[in-house]
Amino acid sequence: MKKLFSFLRSMTFGMILLVAAMAFSFAGSLIPQQRAAMEYVERFGADAAKLILFLRLDRIFSSWYFILIVVLLALNLTFCSIVRLPKTRRAGTALVRAAASAAADHPLRAGQADVLRERLQKRRWKAKTSDGQTVYVRHLSGVYGSFLMHLSILLVLAIGGAVLTMPEITDITVMPGESFDLQDGTRVTVERFQIEDETGKLDYASTLSAQTKDGRTLTQEIRVNEPMRVGGYKIYQQTYGTAGKVRIHNADNDATDTLHLTEPCFLSIDGRNGVFFHALYPGYIQGADGSVTLVTSTSGAYADPVYEIQSVVDGSSTPVLAFPDETLTIGSVSFTMLEPDAYPGLRIKHVPGALLGALYASFVLMIAALYLCFFAAPAAIRVSEDGFALLSTKEKAGLLIEIETLLEGDL
Amino acid sequence: MNIAFFAGLIAYFAAMMLQITGVALGKKGLTRLARIAFAAGFALHTVYTVWRGIEAKRLPLANQFEFASGFAWSVAVMGFVLYARLRQEWTMTVAAPVAFLVLSYAAFQPMEIKDIMPALRSTWFALHIGSATFSYASFAIAGGLGVHYLIQCAHGRDEDETRMKQEDYLSYRLICLGYLLLTVVILSGCIWAEQAWSAWWSWDPKETWALITWILYAIYLHQRLRMKWHGKRAAWFAAIAVLCVLFTFAGVNILLPGLHSYAV
Numbered sequence: 001m002k003k004l005f006s007f008l009r010s011m012t013f014g015m016i017l018l019v020a021a022m023a024f025s026f027a028g029s030l031i032p033q034q035r036a037a038m039e040y041v042e043r044f045g046a047d048a049a050k051l052i053l054f055l056r057l058d059r060i061f062s063s064w065y066f067i068l069i070v071v072l073l074a075l076n077l078t079f080c081s082i083v084r085l086p087k088t089r090r091a092g093t094a095l096v097r098a099a100a101s102a103a104a105d106h107p108l109r110a111g112q113a114d115v116l117r118e119r120l121q122k123r124r125w126k127a128k129t130s131d132g133q134t135v136y137v138r139h140l141s142g143v144y145g146s147f148l149m150h151l152s153i154l155l156v157l158a159i160g161g162a163v164l165t166m167p168e169i170t171d172i173t174v175m176p177g178e179s180f181d182l183q184d185g186t187r188v189t190v191e192r193f194q195i196e197d198e199t200g201k202l203d204y205a206s207t208l209s210a211q212t213k214d215g216r217t218l219t220q221e222i223r224v225n226e227p228m229r230v231g232g233y234k235i236y237q238q239t240y241g242t243a244g245k246v247r248i249h250n251a252d253n254d255a256t257d258t259l260h261l262t263e264p265c266f267l268s269i270d271g272r273n274g275v276f277f278h279a280l281y282p283g284y285i286q287g288a289d290g291s292v293t294l295v296t297s298t299s300g301a302y303a304d305p306v307y308e309i310q311s312v313v314d315g316s317s318t319p320v321l322a323f324p325d326e327t328l329t330i331g332s333v334s335f336t337m338l339e340p341d342a343y344p345g346l347r348i349k350h351v352p353g354a355l356l357g358a359l360y361a362s363f364v365l366m367i368a369a370l371y372l373c374f375f376a377a378p379a380a381i382r383v384s385e386d387g388f389a390l391l392s393t394k395e396k397a398g399l400l401i402e403i404e405t406l407l408e409g410d411l
Numbered sequence: 412m413n414i415a416f417f418a419g420l421i422a423y424f425a426a427m428m429l430q431i432t433g434v435a436l437g438k439k440g441l442t443r444l445a446r447i448a449f450a451a452g453f454a455l456h457t458v459y460t461v462w463r464g465i466e467a468k469r470l471p472l473a474n475q476f477e478f479a480s481g482f483a484w485s486v487a488v489m490g491f492v493l494y495a496r497l498r499q500e501w502t503m504t505v506a507a508p509v510a511f512l513v514l515s516y517a518a519f520q521p522m523e524i525k526d527i528m529p530a531l532r533s534t535w536f537a538l539h540i541g542s543a544t545f546s547y548a549s550f551a552i553a554g555g556l557g558v559h560y561l562i563q564c565a566h567g568r569d570e571d572e573t574r575m576k577q578e579d580y581l582s583y584r585l586i587c588l589g590y591l592l593l594t595v596v597i598l599s600g601c602i603w604a605e606q607a608w609s610a611w612w613s614w615d616p617k618e619t620w621a622l623i624t625w626i627l628y629a630i631y632l633h634q635r636l637r638m639k640w641h642g643k644r645a646a647w648f649a650a651i652a653v654l655c656v657l658f659t660f661a662g663v664n665i666l667l668p669g670l671h672s673y674a675v
């Protein structure tokens with residue numbers, strides 16, 4: 001048991017896990033993830049596709065073995081940090097003591113000792129006394145660098161895992177002018193949506209107004225990078241679409257209704273006669289011979305929208321291309337195709353603020369810990385008349401160059 | 412104004428050739444000329460970068476050309492800083508070819524100034540991309556130092572132990588700096604992605620390769636601490652690991668398009 005624990009906390013095991021994580025990440029970047037099985041067959045052939053699906057290489061990053069690697073890595077870091085903590089806490093004091101009793105293996109010429117002492121103090125090395133010896137020390141807090149780095153990785157894994165799995169995410173599409181309610185009672189209205197700005201550049205933006213339960217009203221234009229924050233919610237401008245619009249007038253009772261068309265549907269009163277809506281196209285190209293080629297997609301606004309519909313009369317249908325403001329009359333019902341409406345797809349996410357704060361804090365801790373690890377090497381120097389002893393918990397090459405520079409001209 | 416860019420590129424090339432020739436022949440005059448050429452190249456490159464930023468009305472780091480140019484500029488800045496601090500010829504011998512090669516890659520990319528796409532209009536842009544250029548520059552110079560170290564060993568010019576130790580140590584320090592900055596890149600990228608797309612991490616190829624690079628250098632840093640990876644072994648690592656950085660920088664954009672496709 002002791003041996004197993006020792007292996008689980010060892011750096012060797014940590015390295016094996018890192019190599020494994022790297023190898024699976026490599027595979028995950030080469031094999032397209034979360035695609036339909038047929039795509040793997042087309043791309044890699046039937047046998048390779050079978051293997052990919054069997055080994056879950058099509059969803060590596062959510063596979064049990066990848067999660068196991070991450071969990072084992074977290075355990076490795078935890079055990080390693082716990083075991084090393086007492087030693088880490090003593091490392092600063094131990095370094096000073098060791099320097100106090102270390103042999104002065106870097107010789108100094110006569111008079112240089114005083115120069116070095118003076119210059120060390122000028123460079124803010126602190127003088128400490130240990131076993132009756134004066135030792136100059138710097139960056140003793142650096143001994144905590146590795147521990148804090150490991151701690152910050154654990155925090156990022158734990159809090160990041162919670163942040164990735166906990167939020168309630170809802171995707172909705174809302175037509176301009178329509179509203180929806182958040183769970184805390186806030187009512188949000190999409191006042192306006194645009195695909196292009198006034199200069200014609202792509203700029204997907206929704207103007208939202210939110211009325212909170214306590215009566216406050218917030219208005220904000222949201223776009224990529226600029227979500228709306230209301231309460232614990234974030235509302236993102238996620239996608240967009242363009243919906244056809246039709247006005248239906250029944251001459252029998254003089255009733256009129258306007259509908260949005262987002263998917264194929266049959267518009268009819270009696271179920272036999274009416275208009276079958278197939279699709280809405282953003283534009284068309286008219287050839288020299290008068291033929292029309294439909295434009296099937298655009299990332300911008302629909303410049304010349306065309307409706308592909310069928311007029312259905314007593315079960316027999318006729319395909320028709322209709323433009324906005326064209327009217328088809330079937331019996332007593334007229335169908336007027338209108339200018340389409342662009343609408344936003346919004347993502348509503350709820351994440352507890354405390355969790356987000358903790359995640360940001362762990363990010364900051366990671367950067368600070370790396371700084372301590374790499375740029376605050378704990379060091380202790382004892383200077384005697386014939387030489388100096390330099391000790392550090394990190395590599396000494398840079399420190400030696402620094403000391404040589406301090407003594408430049410005198411060494 | 413593109414002439415400033417190409418003149419800068421030629422100056423870096425001249426610096427590289429003069430430096431290598433000067434070092435090979437032991438002519439100090441040539442290496443002095445190399446430094447002058449490198450400074451001229453840097454000045455022209457800086458003028459071009461500033462002009463491009465003013466013309467585009469944004470930080471000129473929004474596509475593959477601009478990023479590569481920024482990467483080369485960061486290499487040049489670091490080359491100067493290292494030379495100023497250490498006064499060692501070999502810093503220039505490494506920095507000049509690296510700057511030239513990276514800027515040459517930029518020269519093959521489309522140079523036209525385009526509007527920044529909406530996803531890149533963010534306060535995180537400068538920190539995320541700026542850190543990336545300096546991180547890659549650190550790794551690239553460390554890799555260059557690794558190659559230089561190995562060449563010295565292969566040609567039996569490794570008798571100056573102090574210099575070899577300095578090269579080895581500098582390569583390690585640059586990897587430390589690059590690693591810190593890469594961490595900033597990854598973390599700021601997470602925050603930015605959440606702001607833009609509501610997802611902290613999407614396993615997009617660029618993200619995945621940034622993580623692979625991060626893990627790769629983490630292995631090196633641990634091995635240096637644990638197994639005392641110094642000298643040749645560390646040099647081999649620095650030289651090979653930089654290929655991973657270059658793949659993350661360019662290879663992913665070409666071969667594995669994803670959310671970062673605008674970087675092309």
